[in-house]
Amino acid sequence: MRTDIKSMYLNELEDMLKKLGEQKYRALQIFKWLHEGVNSFDEMTNISQKLRQTLGENCYISNAAIEKKLISSYDDTRKYLFSFVDGECVESVLMKYHHGYTSCISTQVGCKMGCTFCATGKSGFSRNLTASEMIAQLQSEQRDNNIRISNVVLMGMGEPLDNFDNVIRFLRLVTDENGMNIGMRHISLSTCGIVPRIYELADMKLQLTLSVSLHAPNDEIRSRTMPINRRYDMESLLEACRYYCRQTGRRISFEYAMIDGINDSDSSAAELGKRLNGIIAHVNLIPVNSVKGTGYRKSKRDRMESFIRVLAKSGITATIRRTLGSDINASCGQLRRQAAEQA
Ligand code: SAH
Ligand code: SF4
DSSP states (O other): OOEEEOOOHHHHHHHHHHHHTOOOOHHHHHHHHHHHTOSGGGGOOOHHHHHHHHHHHEEEEEOOEEEEEEOOOOOEEEEEEEEETOOOOEEEEEEEETTTEEEEEOOOOEEESSSOOOOOHHEEEEEEEOOOHHHHHHHHHHHHHTEEEEEEOOOSSOOGGGGGHHHHHHHHHHHTTTTTEEEEEEEGEEEEHHHHHHHHHHHHHOOOEEEEOOOOOOOHHEEEETTTTSSOOOOHHHHHHHHHHHHHHHOOOEEEBTTOOOOHHHHHHHHHHHTTTTTEEEEEEEEOOOOTTTTTOOHHHHHHHHHHHHHHTOOOOEOOOOOGGGTTOSSSTTTHOOOHHOO
16 A cells, blocks of 8 residues: 555655655655646656655555546636546536636545435445545646636535545645645635534634535424434534634635525525524525436525525625536536436
8 A cells, every 4th residue: 555645744754754764854845746736756856766766666646637627618617527546536616716716626525415405415425535636636727727726615526524634634735835835714615514523623723714505594494405404403503603703703604505495485584594693604695506306496586686685684694606617517516427327
């Protein structure tokens, strides 16, 4: 078993080099190459031939190979299907905003959480991604487009807080000043609400943005669409959110997929407004993407606008999320499912 060298912290690399009888300062040189995105040890030109060979015998460099690429003809959003060494695939989406490039990456191959509206949830779970496999998604997109990514959202396939240790490692590596040096404030993490992990994350006091996928105003509706709610109900989730705000001083954003006739009535909006009272919150309304086999349809535009007006009465601001790449099924899980169905 060779070591996943791009998932290592600098101090871990230093220890490994010491064990190989090498000098400590080599670690930083190697670390910089890895995070610049080289895919072979031979590209590390300031390292001796002998050390490159030793590294190659003991370690491997994670890569995300492009299996498929779709480019939206509306807005240039790019959706990738990447494969890893063992052939497992995940999706990632690259979006261009006025302030730069944002990449939406996956944290797991599949997901265990089983939300009824979600394409990823429908395909089951294969495995966690390593930190280096999360980094490799960003690097492949940068290389393919000759750009630098400034913002990252963990909103692709998988539940980040169900792969906690690897995700934290990713966050520390990707924000490292000797690595990709992406600001923690430029990273968002989206969760379906694994309550104990929200407390753990809050105590780390990272300056990232937490997005909580709420999608319902009460337990009855939420448990129907999100099985996780049967384990951690809405009140315990919202309590964890309040704690998160207190600990980090950061505003939470709540994701709310509008599903026609399920969670989009004015009374749902009123109930949601009451529940969010006292939390510094912003609500993102997303017209649900219809996924084959779910039977869900997106809410009408005027329904969403009415929902926003009712929320505003409780002092909660909400906006309708701009949908990018709607012609390429840019919401995650759909491309891999298509590929699996075709295979
Ligand atoms: N597992 C995490 C992050 C990945 S999902 C989470 O659930 O938050 C990213 C976002 O896409 C979540 O807010 C999720 O609820 C939402 N989503 C999933 N399927 C969707 C669909 N069919 N339409 C709209 N949003 C969807
Ligand atoms: Fe998993 Fe998030 Fe999809 Fe739910 S919405 S199944 S938590 S990826």
